[in-house]
Amino acid sequence: MANDVKPRVKVPKSAKAGEAVVLKTLISHPMESGQRKDKDGALIPRSIINRFTCDFNGKNVIDVTLEPAISTNPYIEFEAMIGEAGEFKFTWYDDDGSVYEDSKPIEFA
Amino acid sequence: MILSRREALVLALGSVAAAAIPMAALASVDDAVAAFTGGAAVTDGAGVTLTAPEIAENGNTVPVSVDAPGASAILILAAGNPTPAVATFNFGELAGAHMASTRIRLSKTQDVVAIAKLADGTFVRTSSEVKVTIGGCGG
Numbered sequence: 125m126a127n128d129v130k131p132r133v134k135v136p137k138s139a140k141a142g143e144a145v146v147l148k149t150l151i152s153h154p155m156e157s158g159q160r161k162d163k164d165g166a167l168i169p170r171s172i173i174n175r176f177t178c179d180f181n182g183k184n185v186i187d188v189t190l191e192p193a194i195s196t197n198p199y200i201e202f203e204a205m206i207g208e209a210g211e212f213k214f215t216w217y218d219d220d221g222s223v224y225e226d227s228k229p230i231e232f233a
Numbered sequence: 234m235i236l237s238r239r240e241a242l243v244l245a246l247g248s249v250a251a252a253a254i255p256m257a258a259l260a261s262v263d264d265a266v267a268a269f270t271g272g273a274a275v276t277d278g279a280g281v282t283l284t285a286p287e288i289a290e291n292g293n294t295v296p297v298s299v300d301a302p303g304a305s306a307i308l309i310l311a312a313g314n315p316t317p318a319v320a321t322f323n324f325g326e327l328a329g330a331h332m333a334s335t336r337i338r339l340s341k342t343q344d345v346v347a348i349a350k351l352a353d354g355t356f357v358r359t360s361s362e363v364k365v366t367i368g369g370c371g372g
Contacts, residue, residue: 144329157338159315184325186333193311193319195294195336195369202322203329
């Protein structure tokens with residue numbers, strides 16, 4: 125359905141104790157709202173990413189419910205507080221059932 | 234000034250019509266709020282911060298960020314959109330500062346509302362008016 129969906133994630137190389145790390149995620153996706161009409165006046169059906177989650181070593185950082193009012197190429201920035209090295213796992217859930225994943229390792233100093 | 238019966242009727246009808254239009258949009262906002270809070274009372278003010286531009290030239294991508302220390306979830310609503318719900322952020326155990334930024338669509342000039350569920354289970358709300366030059370809902 126949605127072509128060329130490409131997740132992009134920015135994670136710092138390392139984290140320090142007691143400091144939150146800022147994570148920035150972007151995924152290329154048209155986020156068709158279901159409100160727009162094509163040139164014949166027919167409604168273009170909704171096709172969006174409806175959920176995004178981020179986990180670190182199996183523990184949840186954030187779980188976002190997205191609605192059609194989120195812009196094309198949804199961008200989400202948030203923070204995580206970690207206490208060890210490990211891997212962030214990012215997951216996007218599409219309306220059509222597709223799941224897009226990305227992961228990034230991080231060191232802990 | 235003494236109103237004739239006819240003038241009074243016109244005035245009354247006019248005010249009813251004026252009140253009915255925003256009521257339709259408000260009702261769905263109330264529904265969305267009720268679904269999020271489960272009917273609990275929502276107080277205005279401290280505890281949640283919503284950062285949104287005063288003027289958004291392009292309603293297709295309006296950057297907003299929400300911040301609510303200790304919150305377990307934050308709901309964002311755009312009261313003037315065809316469907317008011319925008320996003321719900323649920324913070325997990327590893328969430329750092331309880332903040333998040335994203336970009337949203339706004340169909341017209343309207344209030345953006347953020348409601349946070351705080352750690353003690355109470356709800357606080359804040360809102361910010363965004364003036365939109367070009368709406369972001371297409372045709």
